[in-house]
Amino acid sequence: EDKVVQSPxxxxxxxxxxxxxxxxxxxxxxxxxxxxxxxKKAPTFLFMLTSSGIEKKSGRLSSILDKKELSSxxxxxxxQTGDSAIYxxxxxxxxxxxxxxxxxxxxxxx
Amino acid sequence: xxxxxxxxxxxxxxxxxxxxxxxxxxxxxxYMYWYRQDPGMGLKLIYYSVGAGITDKGEVPNGYNVSRxxxxxxxxRLELAAPSxxxxxxxxxxxxxxxxxxxxxxxxxxxVL
Numbered sequence: 001e002d003k004v005v006q007s008p009x010x011x012x013x014x015x016x017x018x019x020x021x022x023x024x025x026x027x028x029x030x031x032x033x034x035x036x037x038x039x040k041k042a043p044t045f046l047f048m049l050t051s052s053g054i055e056k057k058s059g060r061l062s063s064i065l066d067k068k069e070l071s072s073x074x075x076x077x078x079x080q081t082g083d084s085a086i087y088x089x090x091x092x093x094x095x096x097x098x099x100x101x102x103x104x105x106x107x108x109x110x
Numbered sequence: 111x112x113x114x115x116x117x118x119x120x121x122x123x124x125x126x127x128x129x130x131x132x133x134x135x136x137x138x139x140x141y142m143y144w145y146r147q148d149p150g151m152g153l154k155l156i157y158y159s160v161g162a163g164i165t166d167k168g169e170v171p172n173g174y175n176v177s178r179x180x181x182x183x184x185x186x187r188l189e190l191a192a193p194s195x196x197x198x199x200x201x202x203x204x205x206x207x208x209x210x211x212x213x214x215x216x217x218x219x220x221x222v223l
Contacts, residue, residue, distance in 0.1 A: 090153075
């Protein structure tokens with residue numbers, strides 16, 4: 001059965017810390033892996049990864065895909081309280097459905 | 111350009127009642143999805159559609175039905191509501207080709223008592 005697993009499920013850090021969130025996938029006909037940030041309402045898009053080893057960056061956030069290990073990481077450097085959210089990863093397959101992991105709840109304390 | 115619009119935002123149902131969650135998008139997206147999110151959990155795929163007249167089951171389809179008569183609309187029907195269907199429901203859409211980035215609606219919070 002296809003699955004997307006995220007770890008840790010919950011993380012508490014202090015402002016300025018660097019965090020690494022993990023996502024592993026077992027998906028047939030894998031097409032891409034996506035990261036989303038969810039604060040109070042709907043998820044908002046962060047990154048889409050299709051090629052192994054190519055880092056995507058946006059400000060203090062970066063992500064990379066490892067197709068050999070069937071995994072991806074999301075790094076956040078110099079965390080701020082505004083980074084507190086649930087971070088979701090999702091995989092898309094050739095049949096076009098998209099499956100999400102359970103999410104990592106990040107709490108950044110002042 | 112409204113994006114993805116979901117109605118209602120909130121609803122309380124009694125066990126055994128039925129209702130339809132509405133979802134409409136004005137971006138001419140072919141692909142549309144329904145997810146549910148239980149407290150503290152990720153998103154579970156209920157149903158999805160790759161175009162008008164075509165629907166497919168996701169991970170948790172039991173207790174739900176969908177239809178896709180137009181490109182714009184993708185309603186989710188709950189028959190015989192049960193407390194286990196208490197959740198936040200998100201509708202999402204994306205374009206056919208290229209990036210698989212979903213555009214989400216604001217969500218519909220459903221409580222079944």
